[in-house]
Amino acid sequence: MKNYRIAVIEGDGIGKEVVAEGIRVLEAAGRRFGLSFSWQHFDWSCERYAKTGRMMPEDGIDQLRPFDAIYLGAVGYPGVPDHISLWGLLIPIRRQFQQYVCLRPARLLEGITSPLSGRKAGDIDFVIVRENNEGEYSEVGGRVNRGTELDMAIQQSIFTRRGCDRIITYAFELARTRKKHVTSATKSNGIVYSMPFWDERFAAISKKYPDVKTDQYHIDIMTAHLVAHPDWFDVVVGSNLFGDILSDLGAAVVGSMGLAPSVNLNPEKEYPSTFEPVHGSAPDIAGKGIANPVAQIWSGAMMLEHLGEKPAAQAVEQAIFNVLAQSKVRTRDIGGSSSTKEVGEEIAAQVST
Numbered sequence: 001m002k003n004y005r006i007a008v009i010e011g012d013g014i015g016k017e018v019v020a021e022g023i024r025v026l027e028a029a030g031r032r033f034g035l036s037f038s039w040q041h042f043d044w045s046c047e048r049y050a051k052t053g054r055m056m057p058e059d060g061i062d063q064l065r066p067f068d069a070i071y072l073g074a075v076g077y078p079g080v081p082d083h084i085s086l087w088g089l090l091i092p093i094r095r096q097f098q099q100y101v102c103l104r105p106a107r108l109l110e111g112i113t114s115p116l117s118g119r120k121a122g123d124i125d126f127v128i129v130r131e132n133n134e135g136e137y138s139e140v141g142g143r144v145n146r147g148t149e150l151d152m153a154i155q156q157s158i159f160t161r162r163g164c165d166r167i168i169t170y171a172f173e174l175a176r177t178r179k180k181h182v183t184s185a186t187k188s189n190g191i192v193y194s195m196p197f198w199d200e201r202f203a204a205i206s207k208k209y210p211d212v213k214t215d216q217y218h219i220d221i222m223t224a225h226l227v228a229h230p231d232w233f234d235v236v237v238g239s240n241l242f243g244d245i246l247s248d249l250g251a252a253v254v255g256s257m258g259l260a261p262s263v264n265l266n267p268e269k270e271y272p273s274t275f276e277p278v279h280g281s282a283p284d285i286a287g288k289g290i291a292n293p294v295a296q297i298w299s300g301a302m303m304l305e306h307l308g309e310k311p312a313a314q315a316v317e318q319a320i321f322n323v324l325a326q327s328k329v330r331t332r333d334i335g336g337s338s339s340t341k342e343v344g345e346e347i348a349a350q351v352s353t
């Protein structure tokens with residue numbers, strides 16, 4: 001029996017509730033497909049920060065290094081500034097492990113109503129490919145004259161040729177496995193150095209893929225097109241910030257933040273990749289047992305696929321699709337009244353059959 005060592009970071013808020021259901025479903029897939037998992041839980045979170053002053057220990061990255069994958073819930077909670085919680089845990093993991101691709105599929109499923117009128121299952125099916133290691137998320141900058149009339153903040157964006165080329169190349173390779181269409185998110189009219197550079201690299205890489213259709217939109221009109229014409233999109237590649245914003249929009253147009261999975265991928269598999277839902281810790285509903293666990297469970301399916309367990313991954317995905325299509329067991333964000341646990345149990349039962 002194949003055994004996988006998985007580092008589990010439930011994190012904050014609803015992270016704890018949805019990760020439990022993800023593990024339940026992955027255990028069910030393991031029983032059916034002859035896999036076992038050694039789950040090692042890490043209490044790295046805002047709660048830990050409040051007690052120790054650190055989101056994770058100083059050697060946290062080294063502790064994670066030997067694992068086959070990282071299964072993460074959500075990060076952030078009121079009381080700890082968001083930049084502390086993100087830069088104290090998730091961003092160091094993404095960077096130290098060269099998880100430079102953040103893949104975020106947005107797919108309208110059977111049994112789910114999109115807030116966009118007239119859209120049915122299959123009408124919306126695109127993937128956001130977000131650059132995950134540089135761009136607007138940078139530590140370069142500073143703050144001067146703090147607390148005075150002359151208070152000032154400077155934040156530099158970092159766009160390297162290596163960083164742009166590898167994410168854009170990944171998007172083109174992915175498009176070749178899909179509808180062969182890549183759209184670039186830019187803003188080269190207003191951002192005069194980094195975005196024209198991004199466009200230049202997009203044009204250069206696209207020359208190597210003459211079979212793939214390309215287009216590009218400034219981020220402002222792109223948000224409008226994703227709402228008015230989501231069917232125009234297949235693979236969307238964007239910088240760290242643009243990709244982050246577009247992926248929440250993607251989740252919204254396919255019905256709920258609770259339906260959007262994601263992976264922070266180290267494609268070369270030199271380091272573990274991190275599998276997490278797009279959504280955050282949702283403090284407003286945390287502890288109530290009503291969070292939608294589908295995004296977390298689906299991220300688990302993506303983890304199985306990454307580990308090379310394709311039949312198990314497909315079984316988990318299919319179980320999610322069946323449960324949502326049957327419309328009986330679902331959480332309230334998508335029109336039901338079931339609990340987080342009831343949805344997890346139903347998907348696990350479908351995986352087992």
Ligand code: GGG
Pocket residue numbers: 072073074075076086244276277278279280281
């Ligand atoms: N499920 C991961 C999570 O909690 N994300 C919260 C968040 O704000 N992430 C910011 C980012 O992905 O850049």
